[in-house]
Amino acid sequence: MLVEEVMKKEVITLPPDAKIETALKLLNKHHIRHIPIVNDHYEVLGIVSDRDVRDASPSIFDQNHSEQLTNEIQTIMSRPVITVHPLDFVEEVAGIFYENEIACVPVTDNQKLIGIVTEKDVLYTLIQLTGIHEQSSQIELRVENKIGTLPKITNLIGEHKVNISSVFIYPDKRHSGKKIIVFRIQTMNPIPVIESLKNHGYEVLWPNIPGVTK
Structure with a gap:
């Protein structure tokens, strides 16, 4: 089975200068765990996870919490980003997750973001393949x-x-x-x-x- 058959095509993204608080709101609103960071040409510059945002978010006891949330998302994003092609096989993605201890990969074609695949997508595909x-x-x-x-x-x-x-x-x-x-x-x-x-x-x-x- 190919990546293009299981990837999500509607991807929530942010520019690198977006604020951390914006990412936090998007993660909660859409119930997602990863947000690719892209430039004006939709090229992937980095990626942030809910854990990245949570770790960057201040404690409720921190008096400077508002300042931390206004930092740009590029200050906490992970890079470089491992990406896959829509014509790659899903089992190859599973290997990438295991070897690199990650749970999500953006899908790119001609260096532009066209989708995203998560561990949950791969697990569901495995369930389908087993019948x-x-x-x-x-x-x-x-x-x-x-x-x-x-x-x-x-x-x-x-x-x-x-x-x-x-x-x-x-x-x-x-x-x-x-x-x-x-x-x-x-x-x-x-x-x-x-x-x-x-x-x-x-x-x-x-x-x-x-x-x-x-």
């Missing part, structure tokens, strides 16, 4: 890491006239040379599929149904 929001059943298998294994299993599932909502594959940490395949199939009764997989020699890890998967 967990649909009525379905999950089957988890341990298989040898051999060419042709996946199409054999999908063909076997297809013989039961069952659609596959999603497939995830990852290395088996406990068994070198093996993979874990997680299928989500569009049926509330996976027993016939599980029995067929077992009869063809596949190791079913989940669901653990007595008399079927043991």
Whole structure:
């Protein structure tokens, strides 16, 4: 899935000379956590988070609180800013969030801001990709890491006239040379599929149904 499919196109922005109090009001009004800072050409100069603004906001016991809020937003913005392209993949954005410990990236095209992607957007996309929001059943298998294994299993599932909502594959940490395949199939009764997989020699890890998967 591409970034352009999940990004928010309506982005609240501020110029670098805007006041901190303006950012605070926008964050509260629109219930957002990040504001890109842009110039007149809509190029991204920096970004501020709700935490940046909160840390810059004075305590109620501070007598000079009004002066601090009138400081320009560029004094607290983070820069340089990591950005992504609309044709980047969402999983690449997830990697950026993890490696850089950030929760938001502006989306730019030709150096101009066109959208924004947050951790919440990526998490929701993951939920969609897993198919967990649909009525379905999950089957988890341990298989040898051999060419042709996946199409054999999908063909076997297809013989039961069952659609596959999603497939995830990852290395088996406990068994070198093996993979874990997680299928989500569009049926509330996976027993016939599980029995067929077992009869063809596949190791079913989940669901653990007595008399079927043991």
